[in-house]
Amino acid sequence: MHSSEPSNSLGLPGRAEDHRVVVAMSGGVDSSVVAGLLAREGFNVVGMTLQLYDHGAATAKKGACCAGSDIHDARVVAERLGIAHYVLDYESRFQEGVIAAFADAYARGETPVPCIACNQTVKFTDLLSAARTLGASALATGHYVASRVERGRRRLFRPHDAQRDQSYFLFATTAEQLDYVRFPLGDLPKDRVRELAAEMGLVVADKPDSQDICFVPDGRYSNIVAAMRPDATEEGPIRHVDGRVLGRHAGVIGYTVGQRRGLNIAVGEPLFVVRIDAETNELIVGPREALRTRRIILRDTNWLGDPLEIGDETSIYARVRSTRPPAPGLVRRTADGLEVELDEGEEGVAPGQACVLYASNAPRAEILGGGFIQRTTANMAPRLVDA
CATH class of the missing domain: 2.40.30.10 (Translation factors)
Structure with a gap:
């Protein structure tokens, strides 16, 4: 009989060989190394890659994530590691829970963070559920954040590599999810992760990190919002905080709080977007001190x-x-x-x-x-x- 005490890197009871672990494989170097480390330790690793969207430019774009080329890279890595690999089609869920919500938020005059919405809906809800269905003991990801048990329960911490800290995007992870999700890269610097990828012979060892919003292939988010919420492109007044109307804006989706450039107004002092009033379709501007x-x-x-x-x-x-x-x-x-x-x-x-x-x-x-x-x-x- 195996001991119930943890004797593996994920803090699961017993040996690594006793557990199936699902790894969320994006096709990048980080999640690929997670899969490699856990497979090397002896876990029964199953790689899962999400197909979240499919539009021409994005599927071939370098520097995005979850694109067509990334699915191919994840499959090649899984073959190299000798682990099972599945691609899950979550396009409709991603469209509803992330892209549509993103467009709605901009139309309301907000500045959304779609990576947080993706973690909340697709990754740590739908993918987590799929991992449980497979009988996995844990879901592991390549995020740079750490978790460990302290004061009676598992808690979330900033990672070793402060330059890669992704804790901002993971604050919405619930306590229940934390009990199930693991972040094996929390104690590793990025340089070491790339070294490990090279040692494992993974084709993604030198692959650039994803930096863009994955569903905005050209970097122009306003095009996506305008196509989905055309009302948000209507012109409206630019009003100073003192009440003066200074000009016209080209649609609230083109602005964010704190923005200075692109206002096309000249009043002899630097002005910034202080507030976006989507209900009245007004852009409120003022001096820097009004931003604080x-x-x-x-x-x-x-x-x-x-x-x-x-x-x-x-x-x-x-x-x-x-x-x-x-x-x-x-x-x-x-x-x-x-x-x-x-x-x-x-x-x-x-x-x-x-x-x-x-x-x-x-x-x-x-x-x-x-x-x-x-x-x-x-x-x-x-x-x-x-x-």
């Missing part, structure tokens, strides 16, 4: 930290964009969700973006959860009327 906000109201929240009851508050570090460092502040539990108060404030905080909360600003900090930005103090400020 301290109070952020979150919707669709996910809390992974220790229990936080209504009225409770705790110190956190908040990240309002994936490219920004976490900033100090407080989070407060309300009847409606979470409120964040930033010590110094942030500029260009846009509705629809994620606000991810960390226990500290340390390199390997715990991710406490977060939510999507519903509104901020700047967005809630009353707008002045025309003089």
Whole structure:
């Protein structure tokens, strides 16, 4: 009889040979190395690749993910590793849960993050369900984030390689999902991952990382939104925060909070998009200081930290964009969700973006959860009327 104590890298009871593990294989170097490491350890690895869309330019585009060439690469890697490999057609689910939601958000004047929606819907809901159906003990991915059991349950942490940190895109992973999903690259630097791929003889060892929104092959997201939500391309007024109408905009989908270029107005001072009012089809602009906000109201929240009851508050570090460092502040539990108060404030905080909360600003900090930005103090400020 095998011991129930973990004796493998995934922290599963017993030996690696006792477990089937599904690896989400995107066709990139990271997930390919995960499959190779787990197969080498002795797990019964099953690779699964998602077909999420199929439109000409994207299937051949370099630098995207889940494209036709990536499916081919994942299949070649699986053959090299001697593991089973399946391609799952989730096009309709991806269209509904990610692409349509992306277009709707822009039409509402928000700035969505489709990679988070993809993790929430397709990867950690549908793919996870498929892995369970196969009798797998875990689903493993190539994300650069770490998880481990502390204080009685599995928790999420920033990875070893801070330059590759993907925790911003994974804050919505629920506690139940964390118990099942594993992130084997959390303790590895990217350079070592590429070395491992070369050692394994994988064709993707030097493959460039994906950087674009996968379903926007030409980088022009407004074309996608305009085709799906044509009403969002209607012209409207550009209004200063003091009430003056300064010009006309070409449709709210072409702008985001914090934007300065492309406004085509000249008033003798730099102006930035402060708010997008999709209901009135107005673009509100103002000076840089009008962008700074301290109070952020979150919707669709996910809390992974220790229990936080209504009225409770705790110190956190908040990240309002994936490219920004976490900033100090407080989070407060309300009847409606979470409120964040930033010590110094942030500029260009846009509705629809994620606000991810960390226990500290340390390199390997715990991710406490977060939510999507519903509104901020700047967005809630009353707008002045025309003089």
